[in-house]
Amino acid sequence: MALRDVREQLFDAADRILLGSGPEALTSRAVTDTAGCAKGVLHRHFTDFDAFLADYVLDRVHRMDTAPLQAGAGTVTGNVAAFLAELFGSVAVAIVALVTFRDGLRARLRDTWPAGVPVLTQGAVALADYLEDERAHGRVAAVADATVLGAVLIGTGHLLYADRTGSPPTPDELRRTVEAIIPA
Structure with a gap:
């Protein structure tokens, strides 16, 4: 064939x-x-x-969809919740488990990826960039640390979605979680 x-x-x-x-x-x-x-x-x-x-x-990291993260459009909470749902509703949760599961894969990734699990670190960077843009638009508090918020949101999202066999959070649960993390 x-x-x-x-x-x-x-x-x-x-x-x-x-x-x-x-x-x-x-x-x-x-x-x-x-x-x-x-x-x-x-x-x-x-x-x-x-x-x-x-x-x-x-390859899957480079294909990460950041479309929900358009500064100045929609709501910050809605955009972040949509991004997290898209990211963790994809193969990303299984990739995190795969990277954790295989020592040889982690060693190989260290040759090209600086630190962390690629799907999670790239997601945190995308969120931090987005939140920084929103802060410039005045839609996120000026005192907010976008880098820390990106990492916290990715970590929290991973915890909410980590059990592939359980039910994912509802859109309302995810929205409430995001609202609790991002300072107004």
Whole structure:
């Protein structure tokens, strides 16, 4: 079978496995079977499975949707809550567990990512940038530390969504949580 975009096909297969079965089910065989290709295909494109996983995690981080974070539009609380729901409603929670679960992946990511779990640190940076912009618009308190708030919001969001098998927070619960964190 000719594969047009092998990397994307393999990455999409990893998404489906993580969302359906969790990080413990993510193996090279599971990825290639789900992608509908031979196991050798993965190893022709990546030096080993941890190299595949590192590229996969970084690809998903770079695709992070920051669309809800438009300064001056909507409400700050609504925008942040929408961003958190989008981020943690995606494969991000499973990626956090995957990075935590695999020592080799964490070591490989340290070669290109400065610190933390890429999905979480990039989310915190996106939130901090957004809150800084909103502060410039006068919609966030002048005394607010956008960097700290971004980290607190990401950490809190992760705690709210961490149990993949439980119910996620309702939109109202998420909105109330965001309101309690961001100073008016």
